[in-house]
Amino acid sequence: MKIAAAQIDVKILDKQRNLRVILEKLVQAHRGGASLVIYPECALTGYCFNSREEAWPCAETIPGPSTEKIALAAGQLGCTVVVGMLEREGDEIYNAAAVITPKGIAGSYRKIHLLCLGIDRYDALGNKPFSVFDTPAGKIGVNICFDCSFPESGRVLKLQGAQILAIPTNWPLASDTWAHTPMVRATENHMIVVAADRVGEERGFRFAGHSAIVDPEGNVLASAGQTEETVLVAEVDPAAADHNRVVRQPGEYEFDRMAARRPEMYGEITSSGKWKAAGG
Secondary structure (H helix, E strand, O other): OEEEEEEOEOOOOOHHHHHHHHHHHHHHHHHOOEEEEEOOOOOOOOOOOOOHHHHHHHOEOOOOHHHHHHHHHHHHHOOEEEEEEEEEEOOEEEEEEEEEEOOEEEEEEEOOOOOOOHHHHOOOOOOOOOOOEEEOOEEEEEOOHHHHHOHHHHHHHHHOOOOEEEEEOOOEOOOOHHHOHHHHHHHHHOOEEEEEOOEOEEOOEEEOOOOEEEOOOOOEEEEOOOOOOEEEEEEOOHHHHHOOEEEEEOOOEEEEOOOOOOHHHOHHHHOOOOOOOOOO
16 A cells, blocks of 8 residues: 655644645545555644644644544545644643544544643643554554654554554754654564654744655655655555564574563653652
């Protein structure tokens, strides 16, 4: 099958324009043969809000008006979509990604790790555990931007059976995360990684672009530059992510990063104690 990463420019406070671009790129990806399309973080809304009050009108429930329009298009085209947006529930706003299949809205993922930047200064910590969405395009897990700075975020999804890690992101130009993280997450978890970053500028922040599609051995199948809007498309085999044993020389050089795990040695990772620097 073919999958796509839509590297787009996003305009803050202009949902109608952003939604139009999302739908246009969905058609473009479908014409390129893609059955799964990943969009950037906050692709529907923009990211660099100056207050919670400014962001609130841009947030929507899931399902909601915009996701229902995307779901209609996804159903007509037979595509699965992962799109970044602001999700509203009760009095809270979440930095979220809606997962939409040809059969409708499968649900949402809410960013679990927040940093002091943009909307993440004002939204709520994600309150849904990492989970895998079983879709016609494969078993998909989601990390949003800063989430993938935490190796546990990808690993827990792999252990739940994820074949594809979707990373909707807004990596700023000052970050070099795009240069190494997608490849590392793919290699260490033996799964397909799709990083969809944005381009352009928003309120003084420029974005890095460099979206990529990476196979389970860390090979970059498709990548973009820093400035251009584009739809990357690559052919992948989601089932290949289920075959974790890598054989370089039969009987002499083989390994399986899942089977070789030693969970009994990793207790500190899940300790609730406060982290201390060495000697601190």
